[in-house]
Amino acid sequence: EDTLKKVKDSGAITLGVRESSGVLSYTLGGAKYVGYHVAICEKAVEDIEKAVGRKLKVNYQPVTSQNRIPLVQNGTVDLECGSTTNNATRQKDVAFANTTFVEEVRMAVKTSSGIKSIADLQGKTVATTTGTTSVQTLRKNKRAENMEFKEVFGKDHSDSFLLVDSGRADVFVMDGSLLAGLIARSKNPADFKIVGEVLSVEPIAIMMRKDDEALLKLVNATIAGMVKSGEINALYDKWFMQPTPPTGAKVGLPMSDTLKDTLKHPNNKPMEDYAKK
Amino acid sequence: MIDIKNISKWYGSFQVLTDCTTNVKKGEVVVVCGPSGSGKSTLIKTVNALEPFQKGDIVVDGISIADPKTDLPKLRSRVGMVFQHFELFPHLSVTENLTLAQIKVLKRNPDEAKKRGLKMLERVGLIAHKDKFPGQLSGGQQQRVAIARALSMDPIVMLFDEPTSALDPEMVGEVLDVMVQLANEGMTMMCVTHEMGFARKVSHRVIFMDQGKICEDCKKEDFFGDPSARSPRARDFLSKILQH
Amino acid sequence: MIDIKNISKWYGSFQVLTDCTTNVKKGEVVVVCGPSGSGKSTLIKTVNALEPFQKGDIVVDGISIADPKTDLPKLRSRVGMVFQHFELFPHLSVTENLTLAQIKVLKRNPDEAKKRGLKMLERVGLIAHKDKFPGQLSGGQQQRVAIARALSMDPIVMLFDEPTSALDPEMVGEVLDVMVQLANEGMTMMCVTHEMGFARKVSHRVIFMDQGKICEDCKKEDFFGDPSARSPRARDFLSKILQH
Amino acid sequence: MATWDWQVFCKNTLDGEVIPRCFGSGGDITYLDWMISAWGWTLSVALLALLVALLVGSLVGILRTLPDKRLVFLGNAWTEIFRNVPLLVQVFLWYHVIPSLFTSLRSVPSFVLVVFALGFFTSARIAEQVKAGIQSLPRGQSYAGLAMGLTLGQTYRHVLLPMAFRIVIPPLTSESMNIIKNSSVAFAVSIAELTMFAMQAQEETSRGVEVYLAVTALYFISAFAINRIMLVVEERLRVPGMAGGK
């Protein structure tokens, strides 16, 4: 699979983006897609243009958790710039660039609830979103901690958040950045907070077709360049610390130590390797 | 037995019956005829309150239909009615058709109802078909079952709305035979029909309707007597219907 | 004109027509009668190949229907047919009903077709209704339009399948009048009908069918003459149909 | 598609290890176990909702044929409201919006909620068919019932409805098959039915094709079974002497 050649011949490249993946990748309406990961991909596209020696038309293809892998495999999407967790099973089907973000799965609770950690969950109702790895994480933790709590599954993240907001659930277990984004945009951000230990750590990376060494190398080089120039820190600051469109809400999630470490030592290790640490 | 007093009826702004007055005495056979759309069916349906009317009153066996306190289902159960398209209940066997209302309305016990029903079925000559369904019978047979169904309720009067006009010509006879027999036994009957032979043979009076009005209401002998004594509309109608 | 030779037809294992043979000469009017289900409609539909048959042959104006090379649509366009339920096209106006087949089948140009159609409509006395839809006409009027539709194709023969049996009695006359007029003008006609008055007045021959067989096929005079010369079935049928 | 990997169904949902007999034991469950229980949820939601839909739909359908104008209006309003808003939106409103207006509804289990939401949605369509079925009967039938002295209620019960229901069995079959398929909205309110299983299992195992194929097959089997059952019902209820089929 030679994506560079394909891109050169067609004069266009397709980025897979998400409608609503926190500040990693989301839409402003119309055909406008923005976010931390989208920005990194756009940077990579600039480098690809240099490599193939022509201007490229950039298409944005919204993807969902269900279709992103098939879309990458069948060639609809060249670079997936959503919020895909790099794990071992997926590595059998697709390739991942070096990790550019590290999700820490945590819990969002109502400030008034008094819940501080996993240990407080006995007898509570825990919400998470269908079709995410958090469901599995939760299942494993439940088994490990030998606890009894009720699980409810939202159709999507805003549904799950609504479950907590309306009192149907006590906590929402999900990727920290998504939780932070949801809280920031809610009507009363002060009513919610993110608490508890990190339930699992998930490396998030740009996804592309397998066995395309040239493209993988190019994208990794782009990332390395951004780390080196400090551009990546600026990007992080822009999306996670400053007001973001469309509402101007501030996510307010400082860079985690794991991410700092990962950027310092670029790698595309799957999630399983993080868990072992 | 039936006293129709100045009935008027409208569908929206369209007047279907205009000030109709007539009566049927006990034991009398009255034939109603007239062109299509003249209101014959509507008139006969008002007699057992299947069609409401806006003005006038009908008194059946001493009970006023217009009176809101009248128990209409009970009144209807005492008036037998036979329809142009038979209207047997297709999902019920012949026997069930005959017993349903006896059991549900007259509260007869099923055995009694069945006995009565089968007796009537025998009378119309169809006892052999008691376990069939209506769809398995010919039109003439269905209409005879319908008559038996009405009779099994022991009606004090029978209403017929063109009972033979949906039948194949060769089946008309078998139904008319049953009706003639009924008339001869002294049943009070009001029949909408175009069968002038039947009217000639058994009726006592003939009513001719046109455009919602009763134009003629006279003895059979007069109706079929001197044509010049009839209204032009009735003459025209009779000539058309007897022409071929 | 029409030569029916030993036709047999089955629906599955049920034989509807058994070895039927007869003919209709140019200018002849033949009436077909018989009890319901005897195969009259089936027989008349085989004549313009609306019903296929398994044995025998029919030759219409020298063309064999059984011959697989025969252009059936073309043959049918030369044979007019009138149905019991009129079968006007309800979504088309009267004029469109009259012109559709002329334009699509005979490839006449629309003006010519309209002229011809309206002429026929005038003939059946309905020119005033040319822009109405079938649903806005009475049954008798619809049937007359249906006759005009068939005539506007300039047929060499007309087939009628119980043209009056779905009509209110007062409308039967107007349709029969048109048919009588046609017969008097010398049109070749084959009519399934129970109107014995019509048969008496204009037919040349009467065919009586029972259970898929042609039981009687004789001159009108003979058919309505001495009853004792008729088969018992025909006698029985005639008595039933003429009884009331 | 790369290669098939049907072993995914034998994997433990906790650690992803393949369990030899494909069925988990001692609290461990495999994806196969999970899928079978999901199928059970799908069928429970669908069948209960069908029950609700048939009851409510028949009632509303009957209302719409009654002489009383107010009842007809009520029936029409019900039908229009429930059939003109997408099911998913209705489910969301039942789950999230209505309980915040009527707090007592908050304790209603989501299973019950989705059964009613799906039932009401389908009832609008069934009402439409029941109404059409009743109206397709000749007017003479109700006249005949009334003329024999049956009350309006008895006429419906013994004369009109038995025939009307026979007439509407074919469209009801379609609706019953639809309800199986539409039951997939239950995932939106946290019912672990087939669609939720499919979304979750493909996320966890990355074997989307196998998972979706299996789930599609189960939906197909369920809908097909309903179809067969309804055909048997239709056959059983067929009235001798009436035209078959339609």
Next chain:
Amino acid sequence: MLNLDFSFLNWDVVSGFVLKGLVFSVQLTLIAMVGGIVLGTLLALMRLSGKKWLVVPAAFYVNTLRSIPLVMVILWFFLLIPLLIGRPMGAELSAIITFTVFEAAYYSEIMRAGIQSVPKGQVYAGYAVGMTYSQSMQLIVLPQAFRNMLPVLMTQTIILFQDTSLVYAIGAYDLLKGFEVAGKNFNRPVETYLVAAVVYFVICFSLSMLVRRLQKKIAIIR
């Protein structure tokens, strides 16, 4: 209790998020309706042809598609068409093809009932004046079947319009998705769903009113 805040729903948001979805939903509905009715009519004619080699495939097609949830069909087409034609296809195009093919199965059942509702005598009458099979179908039977079935066809189209929301499965962007995305990105799901319910109701209800009006106009006078 319900603390609603519709302030975020300004014209920019509507035009940015919702309008695009509306356009696609309408586009998809119209194309799938026309294509589905045409294809469905062909399938219905096949099933009624009485020729086994036409009946069996048509019946198989219709019964299979009617037994599978639309969302699964959407997914399968999206995954399988690229394998068949050897190149990827956009979600929108894939959705349009899928809906046309899928709805054809439903429209075909409606048209089949419609064709059967035309009395057999009408076909005979067509033949009797010399029309061929295709002429009598085109000029006599189908126009009547179509008019008789118009209300049911339109009800199915309203269902189709609502079902366009299932294209979420392949990432296409329809009306409901427009509302959902706006709801998510402003974290106002309750408000957006309420507005969505109203918008859908208004569209579908006016559509059914329109159909009733239209029906009166073109219904066959009986």
